C-alpha cells in the first residue's frame with residue numbers, strides 16, 4: 252500500500268511504541284495525528300513529525316471522533332495504529348487473600364480492548380468515505396496486543412484478557428472491513444524498551460533481556476515501528492497477529 256499523501260492516527264503516540272511509529276510514518280510522508288493523554292509529550296512528538304496532537308481518551312467516542320476529524324482534515328485517513336495501553340498488575344487474589352479490584356480489571360479492559368475497538372470503528376467509518384487507492388485498498392489498521400495474550404504472567408489477568416481480546420477480534424474485524432478494502436493486523440510485542448519499563452533499574456532490564464531466546468536484549472521501539480510499517484504496507488498481510496518478541500516465552504513470573 253502506498254502511504255504518500257495519507258493521514259494516520261497513532262494512539263499512545265506521545266510515548267514509546269506509538270511515538271516511534273509516528274516518526275516512522277512521518278518519514279514516509281504520512282500526516283500523523285497523535286492521540287494521547289500526555290499533552291507535553293504529545294505536543295513535542297507532533298512538532299517533531301510535523302503532525303498534530305489531539306488530547307483524547309481512546310475510550311471516549313466524542314474525543315476519538317475529534318481526532319478522526321483532525322486527521323481527515325489533513326489528508327485522506329488510511330492508517331490507524333493502536334498503541335495506547337495500560338498494564339496495572341494485580342493478582343486474582345493478593346497475598347492477603349483479597350480479591351482483585353473489579354474496577355481495575357474493567358479499566359484495563361476498557362482502555363486496551365474497548366479503546367482499540369472504539370478507534371477502529373470510528374477510523375473505519377472515515378476511511379470508507381475516501382476512494383480506494385489504485386491497488387484497490389482503502390487503508391490498514393494495526394493493533395498492539397502483547398505476548399501476554401498467549402503467556403500471561405502472574406498478576407496479568409486483566410492485561411492478558413485485554414490483549415487476548417485484541418488477538419481474538421483481529422480476524423472478525425478484518426472480515427468486517429474487507430468490504431471496504433481495509434486490512435487489519437495485530438502485533439504482539441515481547442519485552443520492549445519503552446517508558447512502560449522506565450521504573451525498572453538497568454540491572455532488571457538486563458535480566459529481562461537475558462530471558463529472550465535470541466537476541467538477548469529488549470526489543471526497540473524502532474523494531475516495533477518497522478513491524479507496523481511492514482503490516483501497513485504489505486498488501487497481502489491481513490487478519491494476522493504477529494509475535495515480535497525474539498522468541499521469548501514468558502514464565503509464570
Ligand SMILES: NC(=O)c1ccc[n+]([C@@H]2O[C@H](COP(=O)([O-])OP(=O)(O)OC[C@H]3O[C@@H](n4cnc5c(N)ncnc54)[C@H](O)[C@@H]3O)[C@@H](O)[C@H]2O)c1
Pocket residue numbers: 262263264265266267268269286287288289307308309310334335336337338362363366395396397398439440441442443444445446447448
Ligand atoms: N513495553 C512493552 O514491553 C510492551 C510489550 C507488549 C505490549 N506493549 C503494548 O504496547 C503499547 C504501547 O506501550 P508502550 O510500551 O509504548 O507504553 P507507553 O506507556 O510508553 O505508551 C503508552 C501510551 O498510551 C497512552 N495512553 C494510556 N491510556 C490512554 C487512554 N485511555 N487514551 C489515550 N492514550 C492513552 C499513555 O499516555 C502513553 O503515552 C501498549 O498497548 C502496551 O500494552 C508494550
